[in-house]
Amino acid sequence: MGKKRLTxxxxxSIYGYIFVLPWIIGFLAFTxxxxxxxxxxxxxxxxxxxxxxxxxGENYQGLFTEDSLFWTSLWNTxxxxxxxxxxTTLGAIFLSALLNQDIPGIRFFRTLYYLPAVLSGVGVYMxxxxxxxxxxxMVNLVLSWFGxxxxxxxxxxxxxxxxxxxxxxxxxxxxxxxxxxxxxGVSKNxxxxxxxxxxxxxxxxxxxxxxxxxxxxxxxxxxxxxGGFQIxxxxxxxSNNGEGGPANSLLFYNLYMWKQAFTNFNMGYAMAMSxxxxxxxxxxxxINLKLAPRWVHYEGEEK
Amino acid sequence: xxxxxxxxxxxxxxxxxxSGCAGFxxxxxxxxxxxxxxxxxKTVIDFWTFWGSEIRRPIIEKMIADFNESQDEIEVxxxxxxxxxxxxxxxxxxxxGDPPDVVINDINATALRGQKEQAMNLSQFxxxxxxxxxxxxxLWDATLYEGDSYGVPFNTDTRVLFYNKDxxxxxxxxxxxxxxxxxxxxxxxxxxxxxSGDNYDRIxxxxxxxxxxxxxxxNANGQNYFDEQNNFQIDTAxxxxxxxxxxxxxxxxxxxxINSYQAQIDSQQGHPFFxxxxxxxxxxxxxxxxxxxxAQDLNFGVVELPExxxxxxxxxxxxxxxxxxxxxxxxxxxxxxxIKYLTDVEAQTYWAVQNFDNVANIEAxxxxxxxxxxxxxxxxxxxxxxxxxxxxxLTPVPVIAPDFSSFINPNMxxxxxxxxTAKEALEKSQTDVENLIKKNQ
Numbered sequence: 001m002g003k004k005r006l007t008x009x010x011x012x013s014i015y016g017y018i019f020v021l022p023w024i025i026g027f028l029a030f031t032x033x034x035x036x037x038x039x040x041x042x043x044x045x046x047x048x049x050x051x052x053x054x055x056x057g058e059n060y061q062g063l064f065t066e067d068s069l070f071w072t073s074l075w076n077t078x079x080x081x082x083x084x085x086x087x088t089t090l091g092a093i094f095l096s097a098l099l100n101q102d103i104p105g106i107r108f109f110r111t112l113y114y115l116p117a118v119l120s121g122v123g124v125y126m127x128x129x130x131x132x133x134x135x136x137x138m139v140n141l142v143l144s145w146f147g148x149x150x151x152x153x154x155x156x157x158x159x160x161x162x163x164x165x166x167x168x169x170x171x172x173x174x175x176x177x178x179x180x181x182x183x184x185g186v187s188k189n190x191x192x193x194x195x196x197x198x199x200x201x202x203x204x205x206x207x208x209x210x211x212x213x214x215x216x217x218x219x220x221x222x223x224x225x226x227g228g229f230q231i232x233x234x235x236x237x238x239s240n241n242g243e244g245g246p247a248n249s250l251l252f253y254n255l256y257m258w259k260q261a262f263t264n265f266n267m268g269y270a271m272a273m274s275x276x277x278x279x280x281x282x283x284x285x286x287i288n289l290k291l292a293p294r295w296v297h298y299e300g301e302e303k
Numbered sequence: 304x305x306x307x308x309x310x311x312x313x314x315x316x317x318x319x320x321x322s323g324c325a326g327f328x329x330x331x332x333x334x335x336x337x338x339x340x341x342x343x344x345k346t347v348i349d350f351w352t353f354w355g356s357e358i359r360r361p362i363i364e365k366m367i368a369d370f371n372e373s374q375d376e377i378e379v380x381x382x383x384x385x386x387x388x389x390x391x392x393x394x395x396x397x398x399x400g401d402p403p404d405v406v407i408n409d410i411n412a413t414a415l416r417g418q419k420e421q422a423m424n425l426s427q428f429x430x431x432x433x434x435x436x437x438x439x440x441x442l443w444d445a446t447l448y449e450g451d452s453y454g455v456p457f458n459t460d461t462r463v464l465f466y467n468k469d470x471x472x473x474x475x476x477x478x479x480x481x482x483x484x485x486x487x488x489x490x491x492x493x494x495x496x497x498x499s500g501d502n503y504d505r506i507x508x509x510x511x512x513x514x515x516x517x518x519x520x521x522n523a524n525g526q527n528y529f530d531e532q533n534n535f536q537i538d539t540a541x542x543x544x545x546x547x548x549x550x551x552x553x554x555x556x557x558x559x560x561i562n563s564y565q566a567q568i569d570s571q572q573g574h575p576f577f578x579x580x581x582x583x584x585x586x587x588x589x590x591x592x593x594x595x596x597x598a599q600d601l602n603f604g605v606v607e608l609p610e611x612x613x614x615x616x617x618x619x620x621x622x623x624x625x626x627x628x629x630x631x632x633x634x635x636x637x638x639x640x641x642i643k644y645l646t647d648v649e650a651q652t653y654w655a656v657q658n659f660d661n662v663a664n665i666e667a668x669x670x671x672x673x674x675x676x677x678x679x680x681x682x683x684x685x686x687x688x689x690x691x692x693x694x695x696x697l698t699p700v701p702v703i704a705p706d707f708s709s710f711i712n713p714n715m716x717x718x719x720x721x722x723x724t725a726k727e728a729l730e731k732s733q734t735d736v737e738n739l740i741k742k743n744q
Contacts, residue, residue: 047419048394048398048419048421049394049397049398049419049421050419050421050630066738066742067742068735069709069710130570133562133569134562135559135562135565135566136566136567136570152562155562157716157720243712245712245713245716246713246716246720247716247720248716259706259709262390263706264706265394265419265421
């Protein structure tokens with residue numbers, strides 16, 4: 001018998017592979033496969049059903065030089081990301097700092113602020129469309145109590161993106177939970193030591209709490225940056241006919257890509273768009289990772 | 304010991320993997336199995352629609368059941384998919400080589416789907432069995448790409464003017480003589496306005512509720528932006544005048560009044576036309592079903608759209624849906640038989656009467672207009688809807704620039720918001736769309 005007996009080590013690694021096999025197959029079939037396919041097809045005039053001819057870099061060239069909507073959609077998306085990511089991060093930290101107090105009834109408030117994160121999708125957008133209605137919406141009604149003449153929110157191109165950012169701020173509960181958990185994990189010893197040294201609340205917050213939660217801030221910034229670039233549903237639901245109006249102010253990158261793919265059937269073109277977005281997000285994430293060691297502190301890290 | 308353990312490991316992994324596969328099975332499989340026994344020997348075809356509401360679903364399923372009973376060769380199975388998903392799913396199914404057999408799709412992009420070979424060219428069937436003269440020519444023409452049809456018109460719609468007769472009487476207008484020109488429309492609207500202080504108790508008419516600026520441009524020009532040679536023309540002196548006319552209504556009533564009325568219309572509770580706070584509105588004839596359900600006592604009339612000036616024509620705008628066979632469907636002959644039934648007089652009349660919907664089949668539309676199932680008001684509206692088809696134009700998307708409206712609407716938004724003049728908006732639209740055509744060529 002020429003059969004070699006497997007060593008324990010090899011056997012274990014084979015078992016390991018067997019266990020992750022469903023994931024590997026799923027990854028190859030549903031993630032890596034489409035990824036490679038979309039890259040290849042971005043150099044063709046693929047329209048899903050009848051044609052797939054190699055056109056070289058024509059899609060990419062067309063996007064950069066001839067397509068004004070491409071630039072509009074990229075600008076809208078960058079605007080949204082540039083404001084929503086820092087604001088929601090700050091909002092979530094602020095909120096979790098408030099909810100990290102030891103006062104009676106705090107569980108109730110934590111639940112209350114987390115609730116919006118549980119509710120999601122189209123129902124919430126519909127609700128916000130009513131709240132933001134310029135004539136009859138609650139938001140402008142409340143503003144009017146303070147003598148403020150509220151803007152036209154979703155009907156004024158200058159206010160549509162701020163409206164969405166405003167809406168996003170309402171649902172920071174999800175990341176708030178992460179911050180809260182990490183704040184509660186900060187060792188009490190540190191605070192006690194600081195108190196003995198005479199530090200006040202602010203100093204404790206900025207010199208202990210914030211540094212200790214930087215890993216979570218880092219995680220949150222990276223994921224919400226990636227998520228921010230993928231904004232689609234909000235614009236699709238909250239603009240008239242899903243067109244990204246008024247005046248293209250809600251035409252986000254993914255919405256335009258979707259329109260190219262599924263209403264104009266320019267799938268190759270849309271795939272080229274998706275790769276450009278991939279490169280942008282990839283570079284921003286690399287920059288994030290490179291900057292991280294300068295401000296992210298891991299406990300127990302050798303300095 | 305070791306062997307059994309490794310066997311169990313492999314088994315466990317396999318079970319885990321296979322149970323994952325079960326997720327792909329659709330729940331409809333059980334129903335299919337139940338039906339299997341009486342479909343033996345028949346060709347089973349899958350019919351996709353987005354008609355799942357409690358009103359429409361029973362109607363379409365009754366039509367399918369009638370078809371299934373009428374012969375013993377073909378068994379049609381209905382699959383409901385939500386409006387937001389149906390066509391992307393269809394596209395994926397076509398690409399995967401396993402499409403449904405008949406699909407209801409948007410009439411305006413039929414030629415585009417023909418060009419992209421998503422829909423089957425129907426000329427092979429039409430050569431033997433020409434049913435094109437069943438339908439309104441405007442609808443039939445919208446299904447053609449390079450002279451061949453890629454879908455069969457099923458239903459359609461149009462736009463008409465609803466007006467409140469009591470309000471007319473109150474201000475001394477003849478309720479049997481609704482406005483016929485834009486000038487009259489404007490004059491009557493001003494008469495019907497009822498103001499108390501800064502607020503309006505009643506608005507006479509606002510042209511951009513119910514329809515967009517594009518319908519008024521179509522009405523004024525009597526034709527689409529694209530001519531038969533695909534030449535695009537929007538930057539004209541007449542269009543500039545039309546846009547300014549539309550905006551004059553907004554300037555007269557004021558932004559706040561328009562917004563608060565708009566909110567009432569959008570919220571679909573307490574439509575101002577039902578409560579008499581709005582005297583005239585352009586709507587689809589099916590708007591009548593809402594009046595019937597929510598404002599039974601409303602004394603209203605319905606008339607074709609007023610014309611730009613006398614003799615210009617009462618051009619209106621419509622759309623609709625076609626029944627088509629996706630490319631790669633397995634039993635096109637059976638699909639064709641079913642489509643023929645679906646667009647024939649009997650089925651179309653049933654659909655028209657039950658849904659109060661405009662249908663594509665001329666004979667069916669006319670017989671529905673005579674239906675005794677409608678009330679007096681219903682008959683009046685339906686007859687006007689059928690008559691109005693002769694004024695109704697469709698705006699099929701040109702294959703050369705299917706997304707041209709993305710290059711016009713934003714400019715029009717800017718115009719109505721006041722950040723562009725009509726001339727600027729039209730000039731920019733003209734250049735942008737011309738560039739788009741050049742890019743796509």
